[in-house]
Amino acid sequence: MNGLEVNRGLATRYVCELGEDVLRKKAKEVKKIDRKIIELLDDMANTLYEKDGIGLAAPQVGILKRVVVIDIGEGLIELINPVITRQEGEQIYMEGCLSYPGHFGNVKRPAKLTLRAFNREGQELEYEAEGLLAVVFCHELDHLEGTMFIDRVIGEIYTAEQLKAMSDAEEGEATLEEVTSDKVTSGEVTSDKVTSGVADEGEVASGEADEGKAASGEATSGEVGAGGTGANGAIAKEVGGGRAI
Numbered sequence: 001m002n003g004l005e006v007n008r009g010l011a012t013r014y015v016c017e018l019g020e021d022v023l024r025k026k027a028k029e030v031k032k033i034d035r036k037i038i039e040l041l042d043d044m045a046n047t048l049y050e051k052d053g054i055g056l057a058a059p060q061v062g063i064l065k066r067v068v069v070i071d072i073g074e075g076l077i078e079l080i081n082p083v084i085t086r087q088e089g090e091q092i093y094m095e096g097c098l099s100y101p102g103h104f105g106n107v108k109r110p111a112k113l114t115l116r117a118f119n120r121e122g123q124e125l126e127y128e129a130e131g132l133l134a135v136v137f138c139h140e141l142d143h144l145e146g147t148m149f150i151d152r153v154i155g156e157i158y159t160a161e162q163l164k165a166m167s168d169a170e171e172g173e174a175t176l177e178e179v180t181s182d183k184v185t186s187g188e189v190t191s192d193k194v195t196s197g198v199a200d201e202g203e204v205a206s207g208e209a210d211e212g213k214a215a216s217g218e219a220t221s222g223e224v225g226a227g228g229t230g231a232n233g234a235i236a237k238e239v240g241g242g243r244a245i
C-alpha cells in the first residue's frame, strides 16, 4: 500500500425515484473518460448488484452523463455514449424500473438491435442484442433522454402485488404472443373510393356502380375487434423475472 490508492470498496449511490427532476432531463455526452467517470461506473455497478437490478443509467443516480451499466446475468456491460445504430422487429416485455420500484407494465421495443458504445478504456465496441438484452439497452437509453418506461406503457401499470395475484390465479401461463390490435384499419377502403372522382357526368354512373363493392367494406369491418387478447389484459414476459431495470 502506497497510501495513494483509495479503496472505495463497494461504494454505492442513492437511486432517484419517479418525481425527481433529474430523471426527466437529457444526459450529456461524456467528453473525457476521467477518474470521475471510472468511479461512476464502479459505483453504478455496485449499486446495480446491491439493488438486484439488471440495468442502471447514470441519471438514475443523479448524474446527467451518458453512462449505463447492465448485467442480465451474462456479465457486466459498461456503456459510455451508447448509440443504437440499427433495429428491427418488435417485442413486448413487462418492464420494471429501479426508479419506480414495485411497478410494472408492458412496453414495445425492437426485437433486435445493434448498439455502439465506448468502454472504460475508451475503445468503441459494437453489440448485437435481441430478447431481454435488447429490451434493457432500450430502457437504459431512454433514461439518458429523460424518458421512463411508464411513458411507453401499453395498457395498465401493475403493482407487484397485482402481478402476484394474477400469476397465482393463472400459474404464470399468460404470455403475450402478439399484439392483435394492429389489424383494425382494413374496413374503411371502398366506400371512400365511390365519392372520390371529379363529378364528370360519365363518372358519376360508375360511382353508383361501385356501391355493391362498398358493401363488402362492411364485411371486412366485421373482423375488427375479433382479435381476442389485446395488449391491455395480457401480461408479457417479465423482464428478468421481475427484476428492475
Ligand SMILES: [Zn+2]
Residues within 6 Å of the ligand: 096, 097, 098, 099, 139, 143, 245
Ligand atoms: Zn429504469
